[in-house]
Amino acid sequence: MYVAVKGGERAIENAHAWLAEERRGDPAVPELSVAQIRAQMALAVNRVMAEGSLYDPDLAALAIKQARGDLIEAVFLIRAYRTTLPRFGSSRPVETADMRCDRRISATFKDAPGGQVLGPTFDYTHRLLDFKLAAEGEVPPAPRADTQPGAVPHITDFLNRDGLIQTEEPSNAAPPDLTRQPLEFPANRALRLQALTRGDEGFVLGLAYSTQRGYARNHAFVGELRIGRVPVEMEVPELGFTIQIGEVELTECETVNQFAGSKTEPAQFTRGYGLVFGQTERKAISMALVDRALRWRELGEDDLGAPAQDEEFVLSHCDNIQATGFLEHIKLPHYVDFQSELELVRRLRAEAAAGKEAAE
């Protein structure tokens, strides 16, 4: 319990004034603009959009500036802003098969139709600091090549054609929304995917890694990873038809996992799925691994007691705003709580001392 404490107003005001000054830093150094953050810190912007659960790169860049680069604080600002927005409706589910891909790779098929497209990746860089970036300079334009028309089908499509992988049954069931109703267990897959896509990247990464190290291992291959833009469409009631309301950049990861099968059903690969706002591939791969681990019950697997299989553990702790809110509140005044504990310890000590004296 904490009680209202009066008397700190001036100290708080001055602390915030100093915060603003520290945020600005040395006035001799040019100030960062929101546009610069948006363009040049794009992956931080993407993370804040994904975990803030709001696709708006300008707002995410502003939040990063305001939070002095503390990304969880920036996510907090975005979540708080999000709650002020009226909800106009829900989109149609996005068609990731129609994605205009900047990147598209498969670790399972070398000759995937549509090809392996690396995109603007850190992969195959040497991870050596590039001191040229410390100086200002022009960047040569990226090479271009002719594009080949033709669809870029999902890799799992052709595995599915031969029945080698479990089918994702299409449905139009309205999904639960954890921003509207509190989490309840057991959660269905739609609710788990929503929690994971907005979950903390570090937490989801750690759990995904735990499955690779043997805590409910499920032998994941990255069947496909794709990054690009998809149109977002919504049915507008006053118009009576569906229109495109914009487009979002997404990262999608489909894993192909160890098979399930039995005496009656032939062996089949299973799937994990990750879909995240922005170019966020570490998060999307992590999400797919954790999604797969959480599906143990519906796939008829054993509960091995691994953390990544425990949906209550995973979903209740993956949200970094809930986590940081509860964690950080313990630094706020708890004077009355602590006073009562202090008195209790003093009384116990006094009683113990009195008992000892009486015995002697």
Next chain:
Amino acid sequence: MDRKDWMGLLARAPADLLDRLWRGVNMAPAFRWLRAPEVGGVMVQGRAGGTGAPFNLGEMTVTRCALVLEGGAVGHAYVQGRDKRQAEQAALVDALMQGPEAGHLRAAVLEPLLAEVQARAGLRAAKAAATKVEFFTLVRGDD
């Protein structure tokens, strides 16, 4: 380009470009708001496994408005982001596209807008194509 197409184009158009093209046509039609521009969120859905059951991915910001011209044509706009001026200009174009100015607006606003959106997408696609891996098989010795 039908109404659905131009509304979608106006929704995703770069706001600064729409503003420049709209100013270029030099029209200031009288109108009345049916719904003044307001900023809100739309919940974007995905599908499990890309093709399965829908789930909620997260929201995106959208600005919408509706207006009626003096002649009675109603214009609607739902545009991505929080730019109320873009929404107003999009709704005006939508309303005017239903009247005699349609041909002029199509040539002066919609077609340049579409060309720019396609050029930007084409440029990204060309850069992506340059990063496509061309596998070749190493020839082993006689065996």
